Amino acid sequence: MIKDQDFLKAKAVYCLDVAKKIGASDASVTIGHSISETVNFRNKNLDESNRSDGLAFSIDTYIGKKKSSISSSNLLNENLDILIEKCYETTKITPEDEFNSLPDKNLLADKLKDLNIYDNTHIDNDKKIHYLKELENIASEDKKIINTESSFTEKKTNFILANTDGFCSGYKTSSFTTSCVAVAKDENSMERDYEYSSKRYLDDIKDPQTLGKLASYQTIRKLSPKKIGSDKLSVIFDKRIAKGMLSAFASAISSSAIARGTSFLKDKINEQIFSNSINIIDKPDIIKGLGSKNFDSEGIKSGTLNLVKEGVLKNYLVDTYNGKKLNLQSNGRSGGTTNLYFENGKQSYDELLKTNSKCIYITETIGHGSNLVTGDYSVGATGFFVEDGEFKYPINEITIAGNFKDMFKNIFLANDLDFEYSTNSPTMMIEGMTVAGK
Amino acid sequence: MSNFFDKSDLARKDAENIVSDTLKNCDDGELYLEDSKSESIVLDDNKIKSSNYSSDLGFGFRAVSEEVVAYSYSNEISKESLKNSAENLQSTLKSIKGTYKSEIPKSNKKFYDDINPIEQKTLNSKLEVLNKVNDYLRKKDGAVKQVTANFLGEHKSIEIIRSGGEAITDIRPLIRFNVSVMLEKNGRKETGVYGIGGRQSYDDYLKNDNWKSVCEEAFRIASVNLESKPAPAGEMKVVLGPGWPAILIHEAIGHGLEGDFNRKKTSAFHNLMGQKVASEGVTIVDDGTIDNRRGSLTIDDEGTPTERTVLIENGILKNFMQDRLNARLMKTRSTGSGRRENYRHVVLPRMRNTMMLSGNQTQDEMIKSVDKGIFAVSFGGGQVDITSGKFVFNCTEAYEIINGKIGSPIKGATLIGDGPSILKEVSMVGNDMMLDPGIGTCGKAGQGVPVGVAQPSILIDKMTVGGTKL
Numbered sequence: 028m029i030k031d032q033d034f035l036k037a038k039a040v041y042c043l044d045v046a047k048k049i050g051a052s053d054a055s056v057t058i059g060h061s062i063s064e065t066v067n068f069r070n071k072n073l074d075e076s077n078r079s080d081g082l083a084f085s086i087d088t089y090i091g092k093k094k095s096s097i098s099s100s101n102l103l104n105e106n107l108d109i110l111i112e113k114c115y116e117t118t119k120i121t122p123e124d125e126f127n128s129l130p131d132k133n134l135l136a137d138k139l140k141d142l143n144i145y146d147n148t149h150i151d152n153d154k155k156i157h158y159l160k161e162l163e164n165i166a167s168e169d170k171k172i173i174n175t176e177s178s179f180t181e182k183k184t185n186f187i188l189a190n191t192d193g194f195c196s197g198y199k200t201s202s203f204t205t206s207c208v209a210v211a212k213d214e215n216s217m218e219r220d221y222e223y224s225s226k227r228y229l230d231d232i233k234d235p236q237t238l239g240k241l242a243s244y245q246t247i248r249k250l251s252p253k254k255i256g257s258d259k260l261s262v263i264f265d266k267r268i269a270k271g272m273l274s275a276f277a278s279a280i281s282s283s284a285i286a287r288g289t290s291f292l293k294d295k296i297n298e299q300i301f302s303n304s305i306n307i308i309d310k311p312d313i314i315k316g317l318g319s320k321n322f323d324s325e326g327i328k329s330g331t332l333n334l335v336k337e338g339v340l341k342n343y344l345v346d347t348y349n350g351k352k353l354n355l356q357s358n359g360r361s362g363g364t365t366n367l368y369f370e371n372g373k374q375s376y377d378e379l380l381k382t383n384s385k386c387i388y389i390t391e392t393i394g395h396g397s398n399l400v401t402g403d404y405s406v407g408a409t410g411f412f413v414e415d416g417e418f419k420y421p422i423n424e425i426t427i428a429g430n431f432k433d434m435f436k437n438i439f440l441a442n443d444l445d446f447e448y449s450t451n452s453p454t455m456m457i458e459g460m461t462v463a464g465k
Numbered sequence: 466m467s468n469f470f471d472k473s474d475l476a477r478k479d480a481e482n483i484v485s486d487t488l489k490n491c492d493d494g495e496l497y498l499e500d501s502k503s504e505s506i507v508l509d510d511n512k513i514k515s516s517n518y519s520s521d522l523g524f525g526f527r528a529v530s531e532e533v534v535a536y537s538y539s540n541e542i543s544k545e546s547l548k549n550s551a552e553n554l555q556s557t558l559k560s561i562k563g564t565y566k567s568e569i570p571k572s573n574k575k576f577y578d579d580i581n582p583i584e585q586k587t588l589n590s591k592l593e594v595l596n597k598v599n600d601y602l603r604k605k606d607g608a609v610k611q612v613t614a615n616f617l618g619e620h621k622s623i624e625i626i627r628s629g630g631e632a633i634t635d636i637r638p639l640i641r642f643n644v645s646v647m648l649e650k651n652g653r654k655e656t657g658v659y660g661i662g663g664r665q666s667y668d669d670y671l672k673n674d675n676w677k678s679v680c681e682e683a684f685r686i687a688s689v690n691l692e693s694k695p696a697p698a699g700e701m702k703v704v705l706g707p708g709w710p711a712i713l714i715h716e717a718i719g720h721g722l723e724g725d726f727n728r729k730k731t732s733a734f735h736n737l738m739g740q741k742v743a744s745e746g747v748t749i750v751d752d753g754t755i756d757n758r759r760g761s762l763t764i765d766d767e768g769t770p771t772e773r774t775v776l777i778e779n780g781i782l783k784n785f786m787q788d789r790l791n792a793r794l795m796k797t798r799s800t801g802s803g804r805r806e807n808y809r810h811v812v813l814p815r816m817r818n819t820m821m822l823s824g825n826q827t828q829d830e831m832i833k834s835v836d837k838g839i840f841a842v843s844f845g846g847g848q849v850d851i852t853s854g855k856f857v858f859n860c861t862e863a864y865e866i867i868n869g870k871i872g873s874p875i876k877g878a879t880l881i882g883d884g885p886s887i888l889k890e891v892s893m894v895g896n897d898m899m900l901d902p903g904i905g906t907c908g909k910a911g912q913g914v915p916v917g918v919a920q921p922s923i924l925i926d927k928m929t930v931g932g933t934k935l
Binding site: 069076094097098103113117122152174210219286352393396400405406407462465 | 472509510512513514515516517518519520521522523532533534535536537538539540541550553556557588589592610611647649653654655656696698699700729730731733809811845846847848849850851852853855856857858859876877878879880881882883929930931932933934935
């Protein structure tokens with residue numbers, strides 16, 4: 028069973044008391060508990076079962092403007108005493124930093140909304156096995172599929188965040204995740220692809236037949252790929268990777284990157300960085316949202332942010348420490364974005380595909396080719412060659428490259444947004460990227 | 466050595482009995498206990514930004530029957546907790562039949578000392594080095610706009626208890642020291658990063674003011690990149706420098722030779738054993754036995770002593786890297802390659818220090834032989850798709866080669882290639898093998914483990930360079 032609020036609160040209060048008693052001027056503590064159970068299948072048989080049950084504790088102690096932190100998985104009071112003492116001793120010899128402080132009391136979350144992010148349902152391993160059997164039966168129907176690996180994970184978490192200014196709050200979350208990775212083979216190649224579904228509520232996950240069919244279909248269609256020549260082309264990003272552009276954007280507007288001067292978006296507030304059809308929103312209170320939260324990792328209430336409005340950058344993602352450096356108030360984004368998304372574009376998916384007589388449609392990228400200091404982008408890619416709106420043949424062993432500053436201005440979006448992840452984008456087209464192949 | 470039982474109601478004898486009872490009809494399994502301490506001290510933006518200490522204690526209990534692995538972990542070492550885990554394993558493995566009786570080999574060799582690097586250097590002296598780094602770089606050149614430097618230290622003590630009560634232990638120190646510098650000149654910003662580390666004390670790496678050479682190297686890379694031009698796009702010849710660029714070997718070849726992917730036949734290499742997969746003169750080993758290296762281990766996380774495994778010998782595929790599970794199912798022996806990030810994770814076959822050995826050509830000869838191509842000196846990360854064999858890595862320092870001469874530096878670009886065929890495109894192997902500076906972390910199935918790489922300079926006849934200039 029997941030530990031209840033009272034147990035976690037008692038631990039948090041204990042830690043704060045110890046810290047205060049030995050001389051810390053302020054302290055902030057997080058106590059978390061998580062249980063997850065996973066069953067893995069391979070080729071229609073049980074492959075692995077994995078149960079994890081873990082407590083975690085972390086504390087920041089302050090002496091005026093000095094700060095240090097400690098974390099541990101051992102929550103016995105005797106161990107907590109030793110660690111908090113050690114943390115305090117380290118704090119003493121750590122130099123002062125004028126920007127260190129607990130978050131502004133006035134910004135702390137007071138009331139919690141019920142965001143429907145905890146489903147108390149438990150699915151036992153036999154039922155997980157039943158789901159995975161059905162899934163793999165469908166996924167491996169086609170003879171070209173030579174291997175399937177699928178998994179079902181149920182995860183429950185609970186936490187308390189407390190500080191010496193009186194903040195003490197937390198809540199439970201749950202997630203149910205199923206996935207299937209298939210490998211297909213023909214005389215020319217062997218390819219891998221996947222499908223997955225992750226939801227807060229058990230009843231919302233995709234049914235096993237749909238998931239299995241998609242995994243199989245998406246893998247088989249990649250067989251016998253060709254390598255294309257190098258060219259300037261329009262590149263269409265499948266939804267599952269288009270969201271990566273938003274993640275890069277979010278990293279580049281984090282107050283830490285801005286304060287350190289290591290972002291290509293520094294000093295771009297109120298400037299046009301996307302075309303004027305683009306709106307980007309970070310909304311923490313979507314019911315059942317995978318990124319939904321009541322407050323950030325400091326306890327500050329998170330409200331909806333219009334990060335980009337009609338192409339103009341309106342907000343950075345600000346926490347307390349970097350906010351002070353930048354003279355900005357925290358907007359509750361310590362720890363990053365919540366439910367981040369592009370608003371829908373005007374065209375349909377089909378219209379987007381037909382915009383150019385030829386383009387490439389990318390379903391997967393590999394490599395860590397985003398440089399957020401310069402904005403340079405270059406990654407390996409796999410996908411399809413598209414002519415007159417139709418998928419002609421699979422392609423691989425190519426790279427796509429550009430610079431975010433230009434790419435952002437050339438983004439066009441379809442109107443097919445949905446909320447499968449915590450960061451979501453409609454299907455995306457970027458014109459004028461360099462494709463390197465043969 | 467940590468005593469995992471002295472502060473617990475769980476006596477060693479109880480633990481041994483629970484392990485033996487649970488695993489008696491299984492093919493394999495063990496109780497893995499771990500006590501780790503780690504620290505991270507970061508200087509950034511002219512300040513000591515954070516000083517974190519972490520202490521983690523727990524166990525992972527594994528039962529293996531045929532192909533099925535049941536795993537349960539907890540960070541509470543107690544009788545109740547271990548019994549719960551045992552019940553969980555038994556309920557998963559409903560019909561157990563196991564007979565695997567492969568003893569763990571014994572060895573007295575150790576590849577690093579039982580030290581605790583965190584305690585060996587005072588916090589004050591670590592802070593002092595970080596501040597010196599910051600002052601040194603900022604005084605060096607007005608173009609320096611940002612400096613980040615950090616120490617990472619770890620002390621991990623593990624014990625493996627097997628059915629029958631056999632206990633195997635190891636103490637693993639690990640440190641890393643990194644410097645990152647950002648320069649700004651004429652409106653352009655570029656960063657340079659360099660780091661060093663391994664399984665010795667901080668001062669072993671920092672003696673003779675060695676932190677200065679780390680600063681100089683980070684500064685040099687950033688300066689080179691300030692002058693960089695857009696990288697070319699398309700297929701061309703690529704000369705790789707020695708040392709760290711061997712992450713190409715790690716991504717392109719290494720992962721594809723891990724036992725699990727080959728047992729499951731999902732690796733592009735699974736049916737190539739004994740066949741020619743590389744040019745003549747190419748020999749690649751995975752070695753866990755080099756003293757004090759980041760990827761070295763006295764024993765792996767199943768207790769098997771590590772070894773030097775020859776993967777490819779003179780172009781011919783010789784061995785895969787194996788843990789006990791995959792070795793048993795493929796009817797071979799463990800190569801001491803079973804690793805896990807920590808007690809929360811199951812064991813997987815992983816790399817240690819992956820190295821291409823020296824040939825007899827020089828880097829000069831390689832550069833001179835290229836009419837149009839690039840010379841790649843340093844990389845950021847890489848990634849591979851095991852099944853299709855396609856891999857990428859990102860240059861962080863590279864130059865164009867024109868008519869046999871090194872030209873201008875070029876911007877960071879991704880290089881993409883095909884694992885099973887790339888080594889056949891190697892046409893020259895240098896005589897200058899070098900180990901990397903001790904900074905690599907390999908990710909697989911959500912688990913990160915420290916690894917090393919090494920190679921001499923090599924010439925690859927054809928690779929796709931992912932620049933922007935057609």
